[in-house]
Amino acid sequence: MYRKYLWVIVVLIAGVSACNKEITAEYESFRGFVQPSNFPQPFYRFGNNAVTKERFELGRKLFYDPLLSSNNTISCGSCHIQTSAFTHHGHAVSHGIFDRMGTRNSPPIMNLAWSTSLMWDGGIVDLDLQPIAPITNHVEMDDSMPNVLNKLRNSSAYPALFQKAYGSPEITSTGFLKALSQFMLMCVSSNSKYDSVMRNQALFTAEEQEGYQLFRQKCNTCHTEPLFTDHSFRNNGLPPSMVDDPGRYLVTQKPEDRYKFKVPSLRNLSFTAPYMHDGRLFTLDAVFDHYTTQVQHTPNLDPLFLVNAQPGLAISAAERQKLIAFLKTLNDRSFLLDKLLSEQ
Amino acid sequence: MKRILIIGITTAAIFSSCKKDDTPEYNPNVKADLSVEFDNVAGAADLQMNTATYNNAAGESFKVTKLKYYVSNFVFTNSNGTTYTVPQKDSYFLIDESDPAAREAELQVPEGEYKSVSFIVGVDSLRNTMDVSQRTGVLDVAGTASDMYWGWNSGYIFFKLEGTSAASMMGGVFQYHIGGFGGYSSSTANNIRKITLDLTARGVAKVKSGKSTNIHLMVDILKALNGTTNMSFATLPMVHSIAPGTPVANNYVSMFTHEHTEN
Secondary structure, three states: OHHHHHHHHHHHHHHHHHHHHHHHHHHHOOOOOOOOOOOOOOOOOHHHOOOOHHHHHHHHHHHOOHHHOOOOOOOHHHHOEHHHOOEOOOOOOOEOHHHOEOOOOOOOOOOHHHOOOEOOOOOEOOHHHOOHHHHHOOOOOOOOHHHHHHHHHOOOOHHHHHHHHHOOOOOOHHHHHHHHHHHHHOOOOOOOHHHHHHOOOOOOOHHHHHHHHHHHHHOOOOOOOOOOOOOOEEEOOOOOOOOOOOEOHHHHOOHHHOOEEEOOOOOOHHHHOOEOOOOOEOOHHHHHHHHHHHOOOOOOEOHHHHOOOOOOOOOOHHHHHHHHHHHHOOOOHHHHHOHHHOOO | OHHHHHHHHHHHHHHHHHHHHHOOOOOOOOEEEEEEEEEEEEOOEEOOOOOOOEEOOOOOEEEEEEEEEEEEEEEEEEOOOOEEEOOHHHOEEEEEOOOOOOOEEEEEEEOEEEEEEEEEEOOOHHHHOOOHHHOOHHHOOOOHHHHOEEOOOOEEEEEEEEEEOOOOOOOOEEEEEEEOEOOOOOOOOEOOEEEEEEOOOOOOEEEOOOOOEEEEEEEEOHHHHOOOOOOOOOOOOEEOOHHHHHHHHHHHOOOEEEEEEEO
């Protein structure tokens, strides 16, 4: 008898809590910006732009909306494709409006909350001001900011979405830019095997572990864990191309910055080929060929590449395999599949 | 009785107006209107965009098709030596020769007599690095400032002078875009220039509520091209980044002169 009651109670509690769970799950499905436990504090000032569901969703819609380009054909998502970790798969340099070609490879929209500067040359420091560059670049979206905002004002959907997000249907540059930032800030990739290992939830294989040790010796000074960049600008010895892109020099106009580019993250490399600022290398093997035999002693070559007789890094064939095994642990499929970040 | 009253009022009015002219009584706790007018000229002639032809010191003839520049951070020095800094949020103006409504900085300052004015040509580094929500009005990057902003190397363009000249090998066009506030993390050339003008020779500004005072400045755009460095459209038709703009900024510090003050 006693037992019977107990069971009824247990079942009842379970039923109620299951119900509760469903409700809270719906409420909590949007968790805002979550700080990964193995990452440092973000650089972005969230105090000026606290992430909310409505603002994030507005930003996501804007990110995938071709209305942002002059002939309404190109969206941010055209060059930053989620299934390629938000890069432009298959395109060495960005391919924009009217099939015009840019000169640089489109980098991933990934972990930007920790980026101290944006673009290969760091010409932009504040993520909120970043969208102005592609929107007004004539090889990318070729539009103007006032025109884009006017198109949004005259659209049927946006005034209501701004109302939902900001409590006013007025479409301002601040509301527009900060919503785009919210979407981009939520593009966090922190669920690779490497992250699980760092959080003591998984173990490297022996090969990956050896690769990790080699990585820490040979790469980590520049591609620093856990974001795999130290956010600095360096010259890794690529021979200048026909375009002769001077990199960081464009921003500072200092001779010591010629041919320096931002150290890119190495997360999700399996999905972000081609590599380097102009997408000139198509495979990881080509990257290792570069570092071992093709580093050129151009002005401002990083001194780390000048310790051996041959400029570059000494990496044996066996070491290369181990390094590649480790680099693969930086892939994060959940980032590519996260529905929250997809076009709805 | 009525007549006496009217006479009385009239006398009082005359008396008080006399008194005002002789020894104005300023109440420094009250703010009044003061405008600074930027009258763009080319040498001794009023600037005529698109039509008139001018010559630079390099001997090249040219026409002007666009002239825009920011003036900001106004500070006024009272004849008693104290200074008044206009609050930053009210202190940014975009002078645009193509827009008759955009040739004055309209300000509010405490009543008083002012013997000098200073301002900067451009946008200070603080505002250049501020949160986007603080960039409103003439600083709105999707509004008035949209063509006075470098998107790829974040920062406001301080001064834009564009035109045509047969000397330019870039399709007969020249474009001088001057910007550069000193850089975020890595320092770049700083092309912010501060201008200080003495008003005593040509009329101090007597600011009092109920009237409007106007400080009339002449801005000789030829001086932006000729001076410490004589600019040549043949050798440098385009300036679209920071460092090459420095000689122009060094020239244009001399382009502002005080013409008169309307009190």
